[in-house]
Amino acid sequence: xxxxxxxxxxxxxxxxxxxxxxxxxxxxxxxxxxxxxxxxxxxxxxxxxxxxxxxxxxxxxxxxxxxxxxxxxxxxxxxxxxxxxxxxxxxxxxxxxxxxxxxxxxxxxxxxxxxxxxxxxxxxxxxxxxxxxxxxxxxxxxxxxxxxxxxxxxxxxxxxxxxxxxxxxxxxxxxxxxxxxxxxxxxxxxxxxxxxxxxxxxxxxxxxxxxxxxxxxxxxxxxxxxxxxxxxxxxxxxxxxx
Amino acid sequence: xxxxxxxxxxxxxxxxxxxxxxxxxxxxxxxxxxxxxxxxxxxxxxxxxxxxxxxxxxxxxxxxxxxxxxxxxxxxxxxxxxxxxxxxxxxxxxxxxxxxxxxxxxxxxxxxxxxxxxxxxxxxxxxxxxxxxxxxxxxxxxxxxxxxxxxxxxxxxxxxxxxxxxxxxxxxxxxxxxxxxxxxxxxxxxxxxxxxxxxxxxxxxxxxxxxxxxxxxxxxxxxxxxxxxxxxxxxxxxxxxx
DNA sequence: AGATAGCTTTGATGCAAATCAAACAATTGT
DNA sequence: ACAATTGTTTGATTTGCATCAAAGCTATCT
Numbered sequence: 001x002x003x004x005x006x007x008x009x010x011x012x013x014x015x016x017x018x019x020x021x022x023x024x025x026x027x028x029x030x031x032x033x034x035x036x037x038x039x040x041x042x043x044x045x046x047x048x049x050x051x052x053x054x055x056x057x058x059x060x061x062x063x064x065x066x067x068x069x070x071x072x073x074x075x076x077x078x079x080x081x082x083x084x085x086x087x088x089x090x091x092x093x094x095x096x097x098x099x100x101x102x103x104x105x106x107x108x109x110x111x112x113x114x115x116x117x118x119x120x121x122x123x124x125x126x127x128x129x130x131x132x133x134x135x136x137x138x139x140x141x142x143x144x145x146x147x148x149x150x151x152x153x154x155x156x157x158x159x160x161x162x163x164x165x166x167x168x169x170x171x172x173x174x175x176x177x178x179x180x181x182x183x184x185x186x187x188x189x190x191x192x193x194x195x196x197x198x199x200x201x202x203x204x205x206x207x208x209x210x211x212x213x214x215x216x217x218x219x220x221x222x223x224x225x226x227x228x229x230x231x232x233x234x235x236x237x238x239x240x241x242x
Numbered sequence: 243x244x245x246x247x248x249x250x251x252x253x254x255x256x257x258x259x260x261x262x263x264x265x266x267x268x269x270x271x272x273x274x275x276x277x278x279x280x281x282x283x284x285x286x287x288x289x290x291x292x293x294x295x296x297x298x299x300x301x302x303x304x305x306x307x308x309x310x311x312x313x314x315x316x317x318x319x320x321x322x323x324x325x326x327x328x329x330x331x332x333x334x335x336x337x338x339x340x341x342x343x344x345x346x347x348x349x350x351x352x353x354x355x356x357x358x359x360x361x362x363x364x365x366x367x368x369x370x371x372x373x374x375x376x377x378x379x380x381x382x383x384x385x386x387x388x389x390x391x392x393x394x395x396x397x398x399x400x401x402x403x404x405x406x407x408x409x410x411x412x413x414x415x416x417x418x419x420x421x422x423x424x425x426x427x428x429x430x431x432x433x434x435x436x437x438x439x440x441x442x443x444x445x446x447x448x449x450x451x452x453x454x455x456x457x458x459x460x461x462x463x464x465x466x467x468x469x470x471x472x473x474x475x476x477x478x479x480x481x482x483x484x
Numbered sequence: 485a486g487a488t489a490g491c492t493t494t495g496a497t498g499c500a501a502a503t504c505a506a507a508c509a510a511t512t513g514t
Numbered sequence: 515a516c517a518a519t520t521g522t523t524t525g526a527t528t529t530g531c532a533t534c535a536a537a538g539c540t541a542t543c544t
Contacts, residue, residue, distance in 0.1 A: 074391050077480055082395040096391065098384035105391060124377065128370045135366065141383040142340035148390035149316050149338065149347060153324040155397035156441035160531070191492065199398035201532055206493055222492075222540075238319055402501070432521065446501060448523055464510075464522075 013037045014116070022090025022178075023064040023116075025136035032130065039126050039133075040064070040116040052093070052107040052115065059097025061119045065089050068113020069188040072096075072105045073196070083197040085147070086110075086171070086189060089178060092140050110188040155199045163198040164208045165236040168218070172227060183230065187223040255279045256358075264332025264420075265306040265358075267378035274372065281368050281375075282306070282358040294335070294349040294357065301339025303361045307331050310355020311430040314338075314347045315438070325439040327389070328352075328413070328431060331420060334382050352430040397441045405440040406450045407478040410460070414469060425472065429465040 014024050015033035028036060043066065046052050052063060052070065070087045084105055087093050097103040098120065127134040154163050168185075176182040187194070191202040191209075198205070209225075212218045217233060219226040227233060256266055257275040270278060285308065288294050294305060294312065312329045326347055329335050339345040340362065369376040396405050410427075418424040429436070433444040433451075440447070451467075454460045459475060461468040469475060 074395050076395065076399070080395075080399045082391075082398045084391045084394055095384055096388050099381045099388055104388050124373065124380070128373065128376065131366065131370065134370065138366070138379075138383070139341045141380070141387065142337055145383065145386050145390065146338050146341055146346050148387065148394065149324075149326045151394055152326050152390065152397060153316050153318065153322075155394060156324045156438065157318070157322045190490090196398065202492080203494085203533085204531060207531095210493070433523095434521080443502060444522080445503085445524085449501095452523070 014040055017066070017116075019064075019066060019090045023092060025130075025132045027132055028130075036126065036130070036133065039118050039122045041119050041122065042117045044115050044117050046109040046113045046115065048109055048111050048113075050109050052109065052113075053097070053103045054106045055104055057097075057103045059094070059101050059103055059120070061117045062092055062094040062123060063107075063115040063117060064092050066114040066116055068115075069110045070107050070113065071110055071189060071193060071197075072107050074105045081196055083189075083193055084151075086197065088174060095141055095144055110193075151197075160198075160200050160204050160208050161211070161236050163200065164194075164205065164212070165233045167194065167198055168225065168227065169230070169233055169237060183227045185225050185227075187225060256282055259308070259358075261306075261308060261332045265334060267372075267374045269374055270372075278368065278372070278375065281360050281364045283361050283364065284359045286357050286359050288351040288355045288357065290351055290353050290355075292351050294351065294355075295339070295345045296348045297346055299339075299345045301336070301343050301345055301362070303359050304334055304336040304365060305349075305357040305359060306334050308356040308358055310357075311352045312349050312355065313352055313431060313435060313439075314349050316347045323438055325431075325435055326393075328439065330416060337383055337386055352435075393439075402440075402442050402446050402450050403453070403478050405442065406436075406447065406454070407475045409436065409440055410467065410469065411472075411475055411479060425469045427467050427469075429467060 014020060014037050015030075017024075024036065041061070044052075044063075046068070053059075055074065065087055067089055070093060071083050072085045072087065072093060073081050073083045075081050087107075093107050094103070096105050123133075123137060127137055154166055158166070171187075172182055172185050175185055189197075191205045195202045195205045200208075209218070209220045212233075213220045215232070217227075217229045217236075219228060256262060256279050257272075259266075266278065283303070286294075286305075288310070295301075297316065307329055309331055312335060313325050314327045314329065314335060315323050315325045317323050329349075335349050336345070338347050365375075365379060369379055396408055400408070413429075414424055414427050417427055431439075433447045437444045437447045442450075451460070451462045454475075455462050457474070459469075459471045459478075461470060
C-alpha cells in the first residue's frame, strides 16, 4: 500500500483502540492482542456523503466504525430506497457481502467517518485460531439478525408513533452505551432517511416529531432532540406496560 | 440419550443425507464427511403446531430442517405477533439465539417435521477445523441478513399486491430448487400467517389472492395455488421491468 | 450580506388498507 | 353423519398515512 498515493489509509492497532470492548472480544492476553491486530489491514477515511461500499461491489472486508455514522440501504430497480440500518462507532458493517461475495446494500457516511478495514480472509483465519474471536464474529452476525427481526416487527405491526418512539429510544440507548447523554441527541440523518428506515414518509416523521413535542414528551429543534419524558416514549412504544 | 424414553430422537449421518448439498458445504472427501457427521447430535421430530424452540429459551443448537415446514415469529408484550420467516427442508433455524445465548423468536412446525439437532459447540469446533464449513456457516448467517434486508424493503416500500407477488415468487422458487413444480404449490400457512409476515391483514391477503385470480394470474383454491402467468407476477413485484 | 439549494414544517385532500360484519368452506372430533 | 371449530371470502365503512402544496428555516457559496 502506497501511503503517498493513498494517504487516507494507514495501519492502526486494535490493542490500543479505545473502542476495543465494542468491536473486539474481551479476555485476551497481551500476546494474543498483538496477533489480533492483524485482523485490521488498514484504516480508511470516508467523507460525509461518500460511499464505503455499494450494492454489487465485490466483497472483501468487514468494516468496524471507529468514528462517524453510516446508513445502509437497499434499492429496487425502479429506484425506491429502503434504509436498512444506521450504524455508529464500534459497530461492524459489510456482513451482507459474505453470502454472495458481493455486497447487496450501500453504505453511506452520514458524517466524516473513520473505519477499520478487516479483510474477511483475516477474520476467518484468526477466528479458527482464537475461539473467542470466532464466537464474537458469530455474535455480531446473530445480533444483526435479531435486530432485523425487531425492525420487521416495527414495520409490520406498529403505527407511526410507536415506530418513531422505538427509533428514538434505540438511538439514545446506543449513544448512551458510548458515553453520550441518555436524554439528548443530534440526529445525523434527515427526516426522509428516518422515514425510509421506519417505513413512513418524511412528512409523517415531521408531524410525529411535532406531536411528541406538543405533548411535552420531547424537545425538537431540527436535528437536535431532547427526551423530556423517556417513560412516555417507552409507553408509546410498548402500550401494554400501562 | 435413552431411545426408549425419547423415541423421537436418533442419530443420522449427514454423509448419507440427500439434503447434503443444501445444508452442508460441498468439496469434502469421504473421511472429512465422516468427521462432519459429528456436527449433528440427534434428530428430532416436531408435530404440526408444536414448538421447536421459543423466545427466552436457552440456546444450545442450530436446527437443519430435514423434512417439513416451519414459521418463526417474534411477539410484543401486548400480544402482537410478527412472523419473521417461513423455513423449509434444507434450511437452518436458530441463529437468533447465538448473540444472547437464548432464543429471541419462536419456531413452530406448520406440518409434521424432522430436524437435525446441531449443538452449536460442535458447529464452532468443527468450523475451526474445516475452513469450508466455517465459510458455510458464515454464508448461512449472511444469507439470513440479506433476506431480512429484502423483507424490510417489502414492508417499508411495497404495496399489498407487490408484497404478495414477491412472496409467491420467493416460495415457488425455493420449492423449485428442491425439485418441486415451479408453477404449483400448496401453502403450508394460513392467510393470517402470510399477512403477519407481509405486514397486512388476513382479509387483505385474501382479497389480493382473489384479485390475482380474477386477473388470470394465478389459480387459487384455498391452500392450493397455481401460477398461471409468472411474468405478470414478476411485473407486479418489479414494476420498472415493463 | 444576499442568493441558492436542501431540509423541515404545516395544511388540505385522497386513498389503500384496516376494521367491522356476516356468510361460507374445510377440517376435526364425537 | 353431525356438530363444533377453524379458516376463508366478500361487502360496507372507517381511518391512518400518503400525497399534493406551499411556506419557513438552515446551511453553504459567492
